[in-house]
Amino acid sequence: MINSYTNITSTPGGFRKLICKDSLLTLFNCKQDSRYQDIWSHHNYILYVLEGRKIWHTAHRSYDLREGTCVFVKKGGAIVEQFFDTDFCFFLFFIPDDFICDVLNKRSRPVPRVWGETEPIIAVESSATIMTYFQSMYPYFIDGNEPDPSLLELKFRELVMALADQRNEALLSYFCALMNEPQIVSVQRVMEQNFCFNLRLEEFARLSSRSLSAFKRDFEKLYGISPGKWLMEKRLSHSLHLLTNMGRNVAEAAFESGFESYSHFSRSFRKRFGHPPTAMKQLAIMNVTASVA
Template sequence: MDSFYDFIQNNPSSIRLQVNELLLAEYQCPLSETRYDIWSHQNYYIYVISGQKKWFTRNREILVQKGDCLFIRKGAHSVIQYFDKDFCAVVLFVADEFIRSVLLENRIELTDTEDSIDRDSLFPIEPDKLLAAYFQSFLSYLSEKDKPGDKLLELKFKELVMVTASQNYNKNLTGYFCRLCKTGSPSLLELMEDNFYYPMTLEEYARLAGRSLSAFKSDFKETFGTTPGRWLKKKRLSYSQYLLKHTDKPVTEIVFDSGFQNTSHFSREFKTELGCTPLAYRKKTS
């Protein structure tokens, strides 16, 4: 899978500014695929200048168009793009710890709500004049020949966190921010449960979890009592069983929805684990 952060950072056509791992860019999508899967080890805001795209996970999908803003929690997700108009957006990457430090340093009071406990990854942000003006100011920075200093740029990132945290009508997002302040970044258990059905490599999972590969494997064994490879295979097979039993999706679609990369490998692993083919299992459990 492609890292969206790395793509933006290394794309020569992106106009970008960076302070440490805080990254701002004007993003114009060059991809030709209708659907693609991406992941990011950093959270990011995306503000649409033109065109439209759809971000989605297994729990939710959000269509964004000109003037819309979306906060995407770190992890993996899918995107559908439309080709009727060129897509252009401002993208800003911010780490959990940066968000947490800004909110605690400025003593921003947040209230967690029951609406926010579903651990969603997509948070639409209610557009208003203040937010629109904020992103327009960032666009002016990108277009200037003389770029702003690091201190000023960092202050602009902090301003965005405080502006969105202060919008009482974005309760799910403020709920997530509230939990960041209380507990810090999501646990390894939460990250894996939320992202197992994407075909990420162990190195990518380790980076998502903020660990070296060796530390990731060690912490994983301590948390789950098994290796990442064994856990992922069992989890994906279990999810494929659920989809076979409770949906009418074709097997070829279930393969990829479960995190497997090809049908033959999936069928072989499924039969080894359950003693029958996916189609036979569906027939038996329907």
């Protein structure tokens, strides 16, 4: 998978980007590449769509992002589906966990404590405050001059403050989790929301803010098995669901379940379920046909 943050920072040209302190990055872009891209990021990001359409596919649901949409995307993976009938123009702000926590801990008013499960992508209301913020950022992209890093940092702080003031329960719940969540819970959240993406264990560890050895230790404490075995079982169960309930073909099920190759998927699937994926797909079709008849 492509690490979108690393890819952007290491690729010259193509779009206007502003970087502060090696971790805060914002860009303005209208470039499109292939129809589907599997991406991940070890930083959260905020995306505001100016024009066009893309669909972010996650483990449990899809998010259709169009003109005027603003979302907060939690660090992790996604399959992005692109449409080429119009350019996709957007603002993108990468914001690390520790920066969010630092800003919120320095607020004059504490962040309201809200607890609950949150989706990988959280909708942000396009309020007057948020719209005015993005309008204020536009001149920095069309002006050839680089803003002072301290000014850019202030603009990032302003964005986080504005989001916290929205009283968005889902977003506040995630912010509370970042500031107060037990480390073992963060491992569970990362795994449950990203198991179907072709990420290496080192990348899951990075998403969990751990070394690889600490990640493996905490994972086995939480689940009682190794992360490799757990991932294989989750991905195979997900692929079976896609084949038999969601109408995916074998290649799509393999790709959307995080398998690196069709051959690896087919071998693993047959070993787990006793039949090749093509046979399970055909059986599901026959069952549907029989029930209709």
